[in-house]
Each structure stands twice: as structure tokens, then as C-alpha cells.
Amino acid sequence: MAETDPAREAERIARFITEQTAVTSTALLPELRLHLATEITPLWQASEAYLAQHGAPPPFWAFAWAGGQALARHVLDHPAIVAGRRVLDFACGSGLVAIAAARAGALRVRATDVDPFAVVATLRNASLNEVVVDADASDVLSNDTLDDDVEVILAGDVCYEHAMATRVTPWLRAQARAGKTVLVGDPGRAYLVTGADLEPLARYEVPVSDDVEGASLSVASVFRLRA
Numbered sequence: 001m002a003e004t005d006p007a008r009e010a011e012r013i014a015r016f017i018t019e020q021t022a023v024t025s026t027a028l029l030p031e032l033r034l035h036l037a038t039e040i041t042p043l044w045q046a047s048e049a050y051l052a053q054h055g056a057p058p059p060f061w062a063f064a065w066a067g068g069q070a071l072a073r074h075v076l077d078h079p080a081i082v083a084g085r086r087v088l089d090f091a092c093g094s095g096l097v098a099i100a101a102a103r104a105g106a107l108r109v110r111a112t113d114v115d116p117f118a119v120v121a122t123l124r125n126a127s128l129n130e131v132v133v134d135a136d137a138s139d140v141l142s143n144d145t146l147d148d149d150v151e152v153i154l155a156g157d158v159c160y161e162h163a164m165a166t167r168v169t170p171w172l173r174a175q176a177r178a179g180k181t182v183l184v185g186d187p188g189r190a191y192l193v194t195g196a197d198l199e200p201l202a203r204y205e206v207p208v209s210d211d212v213e214g215a216s217l218s219v220a221s222v223f224r225l226r227a
């Protein structure tokens with residue numbers, strides 16, 4: 001059940017995250033530590049009914065999605081993309097891309113996700129990795145809450161369903177036209193933005209879970225959305 005007091009609700013979510021995940025690293029991002037669902041954590045097998053009992057939406061934040069892993073790897077290996085710049089990690093999930101940007105020397109990192117569990121997970125994961133990330137649950141697609149001074153927008157695995165892809169694509173394109181650097185990490189999802197403005201930058205082989213992705217290896221690409 002959700003609490004009405006925001007501070008107590010954040011504590012309740014933090015407890016849930018600690019109890020339901022393990023601190024681990026992925027093969028592609030050995031330098032980052034994240035609270036994630038693994039085969040040995042109860043969350044891996046949790047049914048929707050169990051999650052509903054705990055007032056929890058599907059736990060996207062408890063997995064390091066292949067698109068986000070590729071984007072985080074790219075940012076860590078090419079720090080000039082973010083160094084000294086103001087960065088937004090859109091749809092942050094566990095916050096892995098935001099954390100990579102902070103590690104790579106971003107001046108300021110904001111992470112947003114409409115799921116309050118993702119916001120708390122991102123803050124916890126940032127402190128686990130000893131970096132500072134601001135995280136909030138505003139829906140920047142629907143309202144005007146994007147700070148004008150954001151210079152780089154990073155979006156990991158955001159085209160995972162049709163409704164989200166059709167909302168996010170025009171928004172990302174508008175941000176690119178407004179002069180922001182927009183990078184997308186994607187493992188070949190069916191709803192990925194297509195078009196001549198999508199410039200491939202890099203490809204990564206990402207070990208993933210068969211249970212989650214239906215394969216043990218995913219090839220994920222990093223694209224720049226050109227203005």
C-alpha cells in the first residue's frame with residue numbers, strides 16, 4: 001500500500017528495493033554497482049499480484065536494460081560527450097546511464113522516470129557508486145519541466161512499447177532540433193525511431209537474461225539523433 005507522506009513513501013520504497021534486489025554488476029559495466037533483480041532475489045519471480053500487494057508497478061528499474069547498458073558503456077568510454085555538460089537521463093530505470101554520465105564528468109545530471117520506484121532506485125544506486133544525480137518523477141514529455149540549460153539527453157531502451165515510442169520520438173527529435181545532443185541506446189526494439197536523422201555511433205554485445213529478453217546475448221546500438 002502506498003503511503004501518503006512522501007518521505008515515508010520514499011523510505012518504504014527504499015526498503016522494498018533493498019529487500020528485493022541484490023547489489024551486483026553487469027558484464028558490460030563491471031565498474032558500476034546496482035541494486036538489480038537476479039535469479040536469487042524474490043523480485044525475479046514476483047507475480048503481478050505480489051507487486052500490486054506492495055503497491056509496486058512492474059519493476060523496470062530492477063533490470064539493466066540492454067539499450068541502457070550500451071549507452072552507459074559508450075558514455076564511460078567517450079567521456080567527452082558529457083564532460084562539463086548538463087545531462088538528462090530520460091526514463092532512467094535503475095539510473096545506470098545517469099550514473100555513467102556522472103562518472104564520466106558531467107557537470108550536472110538529472111534523471112527522470114515516471115515510476116517513483118525508479119527515482120528511489122536511481123538515488124540509491126547513485127550513492128552506491130558515490131556520484132551525485134538528481135532524480136525526480138516528472139513526466140517531461142507532458143509538461144514543460146525540462147531545464148533550458150540541459151545540453152545532453154540520454155535515453156536508454158525507451159522504445160520498448162508502441163505507446164511510449166510514439167510519445168518519445170517526436171519529443172527527442174524536437175530536443176535535437178533545439179540544439180541538444182540526443183543519444184539513444186537500443187537493442188533493436190520493433191518501435192525504435194527510424195529515419196535518416198538516426199546516426200549509428202557504436203554497437204555492443206550485451207549479455208542479458210534469457211528470462212527477460214528471450215535470448216542470452218543482445219546486440220545493442222548507440223545512435224545520435226541529428227537535428
Ligand SMILES: C[S@@+](CC[C@H](N)C(=O)[O-])C[C@H]1O[C@@H](n2cnc3c(N)ncnc32)[C@H](O)[C@@H]1O
Pocket residue numbers: 060061063064065066067068069090091092093094095096097112113114115118138139140141155156157158160164
Ligand atoms: C525499458 S526501461 C529502461 C530503463 C533504463 N533507461 C535502462 O536502460 O535500463 C523503460 C523505462 O521508461 C520509464 N518510462 C515510461 N514512460 C515514461 C515517461 N513518460 N517518462 C519517463 N520515463 C518513462 C519506465 O518507468 C521504465 O523505467
